[in-house]
Amino acid sequence: MILKTKKQKDYELLDSGNGEKLERYGPYVLRRPDPEALWEKKNDSTFWNKAELQFVRNNNKTKWIAKEGTSRNWNIEFGGLNFSIRPTSFKHTGLFPEQLPNWEWTEKLIKSVSLSGDYTLRKISVLNLFGYTGGATLACAQAGAEVCHVDGSKTAVEWARINAELSGLKDAPIRWIVDDVLVFLKREIKRGRKYDAIIMDPPSFGHGPKDELWKIEEHFLLLMKLCKEILSDDPLFIIINGYTAGYSSIAYENNLKDMMKEYKGEIEKGELVIEESEGGRLLPCGIFARWSKK
Numbered sequence: 001m002i003l004k005t006k007k008q009k010d011y012e013l014l015d016s017g018n019g020e021k022l023e024r025y026g027p028y029v030l031r032r033p034d035p036e037a038l039w040e041k042k043n044d045s046t047f048w049n050k051a052e053l054q055f056v057r058n059n060n061k062t063k064w065i066a067k068e069g070t071s072r073n074w075n076i077e078f079g080g081l082n083f084s085i086r087p088t089s090f091k092h093t094g095l096f097p098e099q100l101p102n103w104e105w106t107e108k109l110i111k112s113v114s115l116s117g118d119y120t121l122r123k124i125s126v127l128n129l130f131g132y133t134g135g136a137t138l139a140c141a142q143a144g145a146e147v148c149h150v151d152g153s154k155t156a157v158e159w160a161r162i163n164a165e166l167s168g169l170k171d172a173p174i175r176w177i178v179d180d181v182l183v184f185l186k187r188e189i190k191r192g193r194k195y196d197a198i199i200m201d202p203p204s205f206g207h208g209p210k211d212e213l214w215k216i217e218e219h220f221l222l223l224m225k226l227c228k229e230i231l232s233d234d235p236l237f238i239i240i241n242g243y244t245a246g247y248s249s250i251a252y253e254n255n256l257k258d259m260m261k262e263y264k265g266e267i268e269k270g271e272l273v274i275e276e277s278e279g280g281r282l283l284p285c286g287i288f289a290r291w292s293k294k
Contacts, residue, residue, distance in 0.1 A: 001270030003101035003288065010076035011097050012277040015048070017041030021283060025085050025093060026076040028052045032091050036284045042276075055091045062089055075166060079103055081138050082166035084159065094133045094159060098272040098285035102239055103139035106199070109237050109292060110143035123173065124236060127195040129181045129202070129223075134160030136199045136239075137174060138167050146173035148195070152208040154178045180208025182219065185226040194232040201241040216247075221255075228259050235263060239290040241272070252289035264294045 007013075014022040014029065016037040023030050031051035041048070052070040056063060064087050066072065073086045079100050085093050110124050124145040128137045131149040133156055140147050141164070151157050157178050164170055177184060181202075202223060206214040227238070238260070240252040249269040256267050269289040273282040 001268050002282070003098075003270065003272050004282065005097050005100045005272075005274045007275070007277040008078055008097075008100075011078055011095075013097075013274045013283060014277060015041055015043045016276065016281070016283050020048075022048055022051060023097075025095075026074055028070060028074065030087065030093065031055065033057070034283070039281075042279060042281075053087055055087070062091070079135070079139065081135070081142065082163065082168075083133070083135070084162050084166060086159070094163075095135065096132075096285070098274050099135055099241070101272070102199075102241070102288065102290070103136060105290070105292075106136065106140055106197070106237065106239070107143040109197075110140060110145045113236060113293075124197060125195045125232070126197040126199065127230070129185075129198065129200040129227075131160060131199075132156050132201065134163050138164055138169055138172075140197075140199075141169050141172040141174055142167070145197070148175040148177060150177045150179055150181055150184050152178065152180055152206065152212070152214075154209065178209055180210065180212040181214070182222065182226065183208065183212060185223075185230060189226065189229050193230065195230055196232045196234065197236045197238065198227050198231070199239045199241075200227070201243070204244045204246075224255050224259055235260075235265075235293060237290065237292045239288060241286060241288050243286045247287070249287040249289050252287065256289055256291045260291045263291075265291050266294060267291050 010026045012024050017040050019037055021034040021037055029051045030053045032055035052067045054065045075084055083095050087093055126140045126145045126147045128149045131137055131151045137147045137149040157176050202216055204216050253267055253269040271284055272286040273284055275282055
C-alpha cells in the first residue's frame, strides 16, 4: 500500500533527483539532501538555484545557506493545521509532509466513533510516542480526542506547543510530556492508565532527557510489549512509522499481528511517499504499518 501526499497550498515537492529534493514551504523554496532520490533531476541547475535556503555538508560540518532577506522561521498551513517551520542543523524543517495521509486516517477514525458505542461517554485517548513537533498530536486533538504527547527532547515538545497555539489548539486536552518513552510507559502502566490509540515513530538511535539510550534493534520489542499493556479494552488504532532503521514494513506488520491478535481489526502496511507537483513522480519517505478496529 502506498500513502501519497500531493501538492498543498503551502507545500509542494517541486523536483527531486541526484540525491536531493527541492520543496516549497509557503513562500520559500528549500533544497536539501535526500538519499532516496536515486534518479536524475527533471529540471536544470537554474531552476534548482532559485532555492532561498540550501542545506550543505562539508566534511562533518553542516549548515543552511540562505539568500539575503530569507527568514529562518516562518509559519505555514498544512493539513488544516498551522506549523512553525524552522530549518534545523539536522536538515529537518519541523514538518514531515508525508504523514498527512496518516493524520487524515486518524481523524476519520476518531470522528467516526465519537458518537457511537462506548465512546459516547468519554473522549478517545491517544498516546503519541516520539511525538516530535506534534503533527499527529494536533490532528487527533482537532478531531476531538484527548492526547498525550511524549518526546525526549524539550525543544521538540516546546515546538509542538507552539504549533498547537498556531493551530488554535492551545487549550485542547493535550498532555505535553518530556521523558524517555520506555521510562514513561513503565510509569503509566504502574498508574493503571490506558489508551485507546497509539502512534509511534521510533528512531533507529537516540537519547532520552536523562541520556537514556535508545537503539531500535535492542528496545523495539520491549516498546511493543509495553504498548500492549497500556492499551484499553477497546482499542481504536495503532500506527508505527519508520524512517532510518532500514527495516521493512513487514517487520512492523508482524509485530502488530502478534500484539493485536486478541482484537478484531485489520492491518495495512506500506510506504509513505510525496508526489512531485509536476509529472507525478513519487519520492519514498518512509514506511508504516497500522491496525484499526473493525
